[in-house]
Amino acid sequence: MALFSSRKPVVFQHSAYGATRRRRGVPRWLMLILTGIALGAGGVLFLQSSYGPPRLTAEESQQLHHDLNAANIEKQRLQAQLDQFSHGQQEAQSNASRFKAELDTARARVAEQQANITALIDSIPADPRGTSPGISSATFRNVEGNLDYQLLIMQDSADKPEFNGKMTLVVEGVYPNGRVATINLDPIPFTVGHYGFVRGQVPLPNGMRARLVTARITEGEDTRLRATRTLRVR
Secondary structure, three states, X not given: OOOOOOOOOOOXXXXXXOOOOOOOOOOHHHHHHHHHHHHXXXXXXXXXXXXXXXXXXXXXXXXXXXXXXXXXXXXXXXXXXXXXXXXXHHHHHHHHHHHHHXXXXXXXXXXXXXXXXXXXXXXXXXXXXXXOOEEEEEEEEEEOOEEEEEEEEEOOOOOOOOEEEEEEEEEEEEOOOOOEEEEEOOOEEEEEOOEEEEEEEEEOHHHOEEEEEEEEEEEOOOOOEEEXXXXXXO
16 A cells, blocks of 8 residues: 555656757768868869969969060050051052053053054055055154154055064265265164054264155065155155
8 A cells, every 4th residue: 555655746757768868069961061071172172282283473473464465465466457457458459440440441542542543544545666565654854964764664464474674774965065975874674563663863974964865675684675765855
């Protein structure tokens, strides 16, 4: 009876094994995270120091900055030269187009003048002797002790090859003392296609003044006469 009649109060226990005390401290999961972070940072530092590029010193960093600025300045200079070259090229192309247009205009005018000259030449009477080449016209003048000459020599067809000839001038003139004489001047070489002018001046000896001139034309080294014409001197 004594066993069931105890007056001590009965305390309710949360566990069958009695009261327990909650332990305080850092959670295990947090410790794992912090450990992983530390290991990762250490690994990164190890890789950078072992295999990464070397770090620059202050002097090297300053030199690199200086080189970069110099490279930028050089780039700007080259870009300015390129812009100037491009501008010059555009201006040259513009001038070339203008010059080409002017050249085309000049060629058209020359072609027109050439056609007019050809028409005029064709209208000139041929050599009265009917030779080819022939002396279609000739002009002789006394100019300060020289004989000035200009002859138009023509072949009868534009398809004929060039004529390589020599012209000998036979001059009948008067010396200052009144003596009349006839002289042969040195041969004058010339080449003519369909037509051409032979002009120039030759000195007359001892103050002679020409009165009559005969032009004689031969071909190359051949002495046979191909054309001749006699005219008075103006």
